Amino acid sequence: MPTMRPGLIDSHCHLSDKKFSSDRGAVIARAHEAGVSHIVAVGGGGPIEDSEASADLARGNETIRATAGIHPHDAKDYDDAIEARIKVLLARPEVTAVGETGLDYYYDNSPRELQRQALARHLALAHSFDKPVVIHCREAETDFFEVFDSEFPDGHPGVMHCYTGGYQDARRALDRGLMISFSGILTFKNSKDLRDVAKKLPLDRLLVETDSPLLAPDPYRGKRNEPAYVVRVAEVLAGLHGVDLDVVSKSTSANTRVVFFPE
Numbered sequence: 001m002p003t004m005r006p007g008l009i010d011s012h013c014h015l016s017d018k019k020f021s022s023d024r025g026a027v028i029a030r031a032h033e034a035g036v037s038h039i040v041a042v043g044g045g046g047p048i049e050d051s052e053a054s055a056d057l058a059r060g061n062e063t064i065r066a067t068a069g070i071h072p073h074d075a076k077d078y079d080d081a082i083e084a085r086i087k088v089l090l091a092r093p094e095v096t097a098v099g100e101t102g103l104d105y106y107y108d109n110s111p112r113e114l115q116r117q118a119l120a121r122h123l124a125l126a127h128s129f130d131k132p133v134v135i136h137c138r139e140a141e142t143d144f145f146e147v148f149d150s151e152f153p154d155g156h157p158g159v160m161h162c163y164t165g166g167y168q169d170a171r172r173a174l175d176r177g178l179m180i181s182f183s184g185i186l187t188f189k190n191s192k193d194l195r196d197v198a199k200k201l202p203l204d205r206l207l208v209e210t211d212s213p214l215l216a217p218d219p220y221r222g223k224r225n226e227p228a229y230v231v232r233v234a235e236v237l238a239g240l241h242g243v244d245l246d247v248v249s250k251s252t253s254a255n256t257r258v259v260f261f262p263e
Contacts, residue, residue, distance in 0.1 A: 008036045008234055008249050009256040010227040011181050012100075012134070012161045012209035015041035015064070016053035019213040019224055024057075031227035037063060037253070039227050040209075040260045042134060042161075044069035044100035047077075048085050051095075058094035065260045066092075067134050069099040075110035075118035083121060090129045096260050098126040099134030100161060103147075106138045115140075116147055123151040126158070132259050133158035135178065141169045148176065159259055162211050167197045174205050179255055181207035184217030184225065187236045199240040203251045207259075208233045 010031065020027055031039060041064050043051025051068040058066040068089035070078050089095045101122035103115050110118075126133045135158060137144045148156075155177035162183040163170065170180050182198055185191055198206070208230050210217075216225035217232040238248040 007253050008208070008230055009038040009040070009253045010036055010210050010212070010230040011040050011159065011207040011252075011256045011260065012042050012183070013039050013212045013227050014045040014050070014214075015039060015057055015212070015227075016043075016050050017045065017213050020226075027226045027228075032063075034228035034231050035249075036227050036230055038256070038261065039064050040067065040097075040256070041065070042067045042100055043089070044071045044134070044136075046071065047074065048082050051086065051089055055089050055092055055095050059092070061094075064094075065096045066094055067097040067099050067260075068095050069101045069122055069134070070118060071100055072102050072104040072115045072118065072136055073107065073109035075115040078114070078118040078121065083125070086125060087129075090125060090131060096262060097132045097134050097158070098122050098129070099158075100136045101133065102136035103140035103144050104136060104138045105140040105143075112140075112143070116143060119144070119147050120151060123148065123156075126156065127151060132156070135160050136162070138164070141165055141172075145172060145176075152176065157259060159207060161209060162215070163197075164194060165197075166193075167200055170197055170201055174201070179205050179207050179259060181209045182233060182237060183209050183211045184215040184220075184229065184233055186233055187217040188221075189218070195236070195240055198237060203241055203243075203248065205255065206237065206252055207256050208237060208248075208252050
Protein backbone atom coordinates (compact mmCIF):
# COMPACT_ATOMS: atom_id res chain seq x y z
CA MET A 1 0.00 0.00 0.00
CA PRO A 2 1.32 3.49 -0.84
CA THR A 3 2.76 5.68 1.93
CA MET A 4 0.11 7.81 3.61
CA ARG A 5 0.09 11.36 2.30
CA PRO A 6 -2.87 13.45 3.48
CA GLY A 7 -4.92 15.47 1.06
CA LEU A 8 -4.38 13.87 -2.34
CA ILE A 9 -7.36 13.71 -4.71
CA ASP A 10 -7.88 11.09 -7.40
CA SER A 11 -9.26 13.36 -10.11
CA HIS A 12 -10.49 10.58 -12.41
CA CYS A 13 -11.73 7.19 -11.23
CA HIS A 14 -14.41 4.93 -12.70
CA LEU A 15 -15.69 4.09 -9.25
CA SER A 16 -19.00 2.77 -10.59
CA ASP A 17 -17.21 0.17 -12.71
CA LYS A 18 -18.31 -3.44 -12.18
CA LYS A 19 -14.76 -4.38 -11.23
CA PHE A 20 -15.41 -2.59 -7.94
CA SER A 21 -18.81 -4.18 -7.32
CA SER A 22 -17.67 -6.68 -4.72
CA ASP A 23 -15.52 -4.39 -2.56
CA ARG A 24 -16.26 -0.76 -3.45
CA GLY A 25 -16.49 0.27 0.19
CA ALA A 26 -13.13 -1.30 0.96
CA VAL A 27 -11.59 0.41 -2.07
CA ILE A 28 -12.75 3.80 -0.79
CA ALA A 29 -11.52 2.97 2.71
CA ARG A 30 -8.06 2.00 1.40
CA ALA A 31 -7.89 5.27 -0.50
CA HIS A 32 -8.58 7.25 2.65
CA GLU A 33 -6.03 5.18 4.57
CA ALA A 34 -3.43 6.05 1.92
CA GLY A 35 -4.15 9.76 2.32
CA VAL A 36 -6.51 10.19 -0.64
CA SER A 37 -9.09 12.52 0.84
CA HIS A 38 -11.43 12.88 -2.15
CA ILE A 39 -12.34 11.05 -5.36
CA VAL A 40 -13.91 12.19 -8.63
CA ALA A 41 -16.17 9.37 -9.81
CA VAL A 42 -16.35 10.09 -13.51
CA GLY A 43 -19.15 9.12 -15.83
CA GLY A 44 -18.67 8.49 -19.50
CA GLY A 45 -16.86 5.20 -19.07
CA GLY A 46 -19.64 3.19 -20.68
CA PRO A 47 -23.41 3.50 -21.05
CA ILE A 48 -25.33 6.37 -19.47
CA GLU A 49 -26.13 4.09 -16.53
CA ASP A 50 -22.47 4.42 -15.46
CA SER A 51 -22.89 8.17 -15.09
CA GLU A 52 -26.10 7.66 -13.13
CA ALA A 53 -24.35 5.20 -10.83
CA SER A 54 -21.47 7.63 -10.30
CA ALA A 55 -23.92 10.36 -9.35
CA ASP A 56 -25.60 8.04 -6.87
CA LEU A 57 -22.23 7.24 -5.28
CA ALA A 58 -21.56 10.95 -4.82
CA ARG A 59 -24.97 11.84 -3.44
CA GLY A 60 -24.62 12.91 0.18
CA ASN A 61 -20.89 12.11 0.26
CA GLU A 62 -18.75 15.24 0.55
CA THR A 63 -15.60 13.31 -0.38
CA ILE A 64 -16.89 12.21 -3.80
CA ARG A 65 -17.99 14.23 -6.81
CA ALA A 66 -19.36 12.85 -10.08
CA THR A 67 -19.41 13.75 -13.76
CA ALA A 68 -21.85 12.83 -16.53
CA GLY A 69 -21.33 12.10 -20.20
CA ILE A 70 -20.68 9.57 -22.93
CA HIS A 71 -17.19 8.35 -23.86
CA PRO A 72 -16.08 8.87 -27.48
CA HIS A 73 -15.98 5.08 -27.85
CA ASP A 74 -19.77 5.15 -27.45
CA ALA A 75 -20.46 8.27 -29.52
CA LYS A 76 -22.32 6.15 -32.07
CA ASP A 77 -25.01 5.55 -29.44
CA TYR A 78 -25.43 9.20 -28.46
CA ASP A 79 -28.94 10.49 -29.12
CA ASP A 80 -31.55 12.90 -27.76
CA ALA A 81 -32.72 10.41 -25.14
CA ILE A 82 -29.23 9.98 -23.72
CA GLU A 83 -28.68 13.73 -23.77
CA ALA A 84 -31.89 14.21 -21.80
CA ARG A 85 -30.60 11.84 -19.13
CA ILE A 86 -27.28 13.69 -19.00
CA LYS A 87 -29.17 16.96 -18.49
CA VAL A 88 -31.02 15.45 -15.52
CA LEU A 89 -27.69 14.45 -13.99
CA LEU A 90 -26.07 17.83 -14.62
CA ALA A 91 -28.85 19.46 -12.63
CA ARG A 92 -27.80 17.47 -9.55
CA PRO A 93 -25.40 19.32 -7.21
CA GLU A 94 -23.04 16.37 -6.80
CA VAL A 95 -22.45 16.22 -10.58
CA THR A 96 -19.93 18.97 -11.11
CA ALA A 97 -18.59 18.41 -14.64
CA VAL A 98 -19.49 17.17 -18.12
CA GLY A 99 -17.73 14.09 -19.44
CA GLU A 100 -15.69 12.29 -20.00
CA THR A 101 -16.15 13.24 -23.63
CA GLY A 102 -13.76 13.84 -26.49
CA LEU A 103 -12.16 12.10 -29.43
CA ASP A 104 -10.33 8.80 -29.72
CA TYR A 105 -8.76 8.21 -33.13
CA TYR A 106 -6.54 5.41 -31.84
CA TYR A 107 -9.31 2.85 -31.40
CA ASP A 108 -11.97 4.49 -33.61
CA ASN A 109 -14.71 2.55 -31.83
CA SER A 110 -17.18 5.12 -33.16
CA PRO A 111 -17.01 6.89 -36.54
CA ARG A 112 -14.95 10.06 -36.25
CA GLU A 113 -17.70 12.37 -37.44
CA LEU A 114 -20.05 10.98 -34.79
CA GLN A 115 -17.34 11.48 -32.19
CA ARG A 116 -17.00 15.12 -33.22
CA GLN A 117 -20.77 15.61 -33.11
CA ALA A 118 -21.05 14.06 -29.65
CA LEU A 119 -18.15 16.17 -28.39
CA ALA A 120 -19.80 19.34 -29.71
CA ARG A 121 -23.06 18.44 -27.98
CA HIS A 122 -21.26 17.78 -24.69
CA LEU A 123 -19.47 21.12 -24.94
CA ALA A 124 -22.80 22.83 -25.56
CA LEU A 125 -24.11 21.21 -22.37
CA ALA A 126 -21.06 22.46 -20.47
CA HIS A 127 -21.85 25.92 -21.81
CA SER A 128 -25.53 25.89 -20.89
CA PHE A 129 -24.98 24.36 -17.42
CA ASP A 130 -21.80 26.40 -16.80
CA LYS A 131 -19.82 23.30 -15.82
CA PRO A 132 -16.23 22.30 -16.59
CA VAL A 133 -15.46 19.50 -19.04
CA VAL A 134 -13.49 16.27 -18.73
CA ILE A 135 -11.73 15.56 -22.01
CA HIS A 136 -10.47 12.27 -23.42
CA CYS A 137 -8.24 12.94 -26.43
CA ARG A 138 -6.11 10.31 -28.11
CA GLU A 139 -4.34 10.97 -31.42
CA ALA A 140 -7.00 13.57 -32.27
CA GLU A 141 -5.63 16.86 -30.96
CA THR A 142 -6.12 18.89 -34.13
CA ASP A 143 -9.79 18.02 -34.45
CA PHE A 144 -10.35 18.36 -30.70
CA PHE A 145 -9.09 21.92 -30.57
CA GLU A 146 -11.11 22.81 -33.66
CA VAL A 147 -14.35 21.60 -32.04
CA PHE A 148 -13.46 23.08 -28.66
CA ASP A 149 -12.62 26.48 -30.07
CA SER A 150 -15.86 26.61 -32.05
CA GLU A 151 -17.85 26.33 -28.80
CA PHE A 152 -15.45 28.14 -26.48
CA PRO A 153 -13.40 30.70 -28.45
CA ASP A 154 -12.36 32.33 -25.18
CA GLY A 155 -11.58 29.06 -23.41
CA HIS A 156 -13.39 27.12 -20.71
CA PRO A 157 -12.37 25.31 -17.51
CA GLY A 158 -11.87 21.59 -17.49
CA VAL A 159 -9.32 18.79 -17.64
CA MET A 160 -7.39 16.95 -20.32
CA HIS A 161 -7.47 13.65 -18.47
CA CYS A 162 -4.92 10.84 -18.70
CA TYR A 163 -2.71 13.10 -20.77
CA THR A 164 -0.32 11.35 -23.16
CA GLY A 165 0.27 14.06 -25.78
CA GLY A 166 3.15 16.40 -26.46
CA TYR A 167 4.24 19.62 -24.82
CA GLN A 168 2.86 22.01 -27.44
CA ASP A 169 -0.62 20.49 -27.30
CA ALA A 170 -0.48 20.65 -23.50
CA ARG A 171 0.32 24.35 -23.73
CA ARG A 172 -2.58 24.83 -26.14
CA ALA A 173 -4.86 23.21 -23.59
CA LEU A 174 -3.55 25.36 -20.75
CA ASP A 175 -4.03 28.47 -22.87
CA ARG A 176 -7.71 27.53 -23.19
CA GLY A 177 -8.26 27.22 -19.45
CA LEU A 178 -7.90 23.45 -19.21
CA MET A 179 -5.86 21.60 -16.61
CA ILE A 180 -3.62 18.64 -17.44
CA SER A 181 -4.04 15.37 -15.52
CA PHE A 182 -1.51 12.56 -15.42
CA SER A 183 -2.31 8.92 -14.73
CA GLY A 184 -0.25 5.83 -13.94
CA ILE A 185 1.14 5.95 -17.48
CA LEU A 186 3.54 8.58 -16.12
CA THR A 187 5.22 5.84 -14.07
CA PHE A 188 5.74 3.38 -16.92
CA LYS A 189 9.33 2.70 -17.94
CA ASN A 190 8.62 3.45 -21.60
CA SER A 191 7.02 6.86 -20.86
CA LYS A 192 10.17 9.02 -20.85
CA ASP A 193 8.72 11.48 -23.38
CA LEU A 194 5.61 11.94 -21.25
CA ARG A 195 7.72 12.53 -18.15
CA ASP A 196 9.66 15.17 -20.06
CA VAL A 197 6.34 16.90 -20.82
CA ALA A 198 5.19 16.69 -17.21
CA LYS A 199 8.47 18.15 -15.99
CA LYS A 200 8.03 21.26 -18.17
CA LEU A 201 4.45 22.02 -17.17
CA PRO A 202 3.60 24.25 -14.18
CA LEU A 203 2.45 22.45 -11.05
CA ASP A 204 -0.32 24.97 -10.52
CA ARG A 205 -2.10 23.57 -13.59
CA LEU A 206 -1.61 19.83 -13.03
CA LEU A 207 -3.79 17.07 -11.57
CA VAL A 208 -3.17 13.40 -10.77
CA GLU A 209 -5.53 10.49 -11.37
CA THR A 210 -5.74 6.72 -11.53
CA ASP A 211 -8.32 6.15 -14.30
CA SER A 212 -9.19 3.12 -12.16
CA PRO A 213 -9.70 0.27 -12.63
CA LEU A 214 -7.33 0.57 -15.61
CA LEU A 215 -3.70 1.72 -15.88
CA ALA A 216 -2.30 0.67 -12.53
CA PRO A 217 1.03 2.46 -12.01
CA ASP A 218 4.35 0.76 -11.44
CA PRO A 219 4.88 -1.27 -9.29
CA TYR A 220 1.22 -2.38 -9.41
CA ARG A 221 0.98 -3.06 -13.15
CA GLY A 222 -1.10 -6.08 -13.94
CA LYS A 223 -3.34 -5.53 -10.93
CA ARG A 224 -6.69 -3.82 -10.76
CA ASN A 225 -6.02 -0.14 -10.29
CA GLU A 226 -7.70 1.75 -7.46
CA PRO A 227 -7.70 5.30 -6.04
CA ALA A 228 -5.10 4.57 -3.34
CA TYR A 229 -2.51 4.13 -6.08
CA VAL A 230 -2.74 7.78 -7.13
CA VAL A 231 -0.09 8.37 -4.48
CA ARG A 232 2.43 6.66 -6.77
CA VAL A 233 1.59 9.02 -9.64
CA ALA A 234 2.09 11.99 -7.33
CA GLU A 235 5.43 10.60 -6.16
CA VAL A 236 6.73 10.42 -9.73
CA LEU A 237 5.45 13.93 -10.49
CA ALA A 238 7.18 15.24 -7.38
CA GLY A 239 10.43 13.65 -8.45
CA LEU A 240 10.21 15.21 -11.89
CA HIS A 241 9.74 18.68 -10.40
CA GLY A 242 12.33 18.17 -7.68
CA VAL A 243 9.91 18.94 -4.85
CA ASP A 244 8.58 17.13 -1.80
CA LEU A 245 5.51 14.98 -2.23
CA ASP A 246 3.60 17.32 0.07
CA VAL A 247 4.07 20.13 -2.45
CA VAL A 248 2.53 18.07 -5.23
CA SER A 249 -0.24 16.88 -2.93
CA LYS A 250 -1.24 20.41 -1.96
CA SER A 251 -0.95 21.80 -5.49
CA THR A 252 -2.77 19.05 -7.39
CA SER A 253 -5.49 18.85 -4.75
CA ALA A 254 -6.06 22.60 -4.87
CA ASN A 255 -6.30 22.43 -8.66
CA THR A 256 -8.75 19.52 -8.50
CA ARG A 257 -10.93 21.37 -6.02
CA VAL A 258 -11.16 24.34 -8.37
CA VAL A 259 -12.56 22.11 -11.12
CA PHE A 260 -14.64 19.50 -9.31
CA PHE A 261 -15.34 20.74 -5.77
CA PRO A 262 -16.70 24.27 -6.20
CA GLU A 263 -17.57 26.16 -3.03
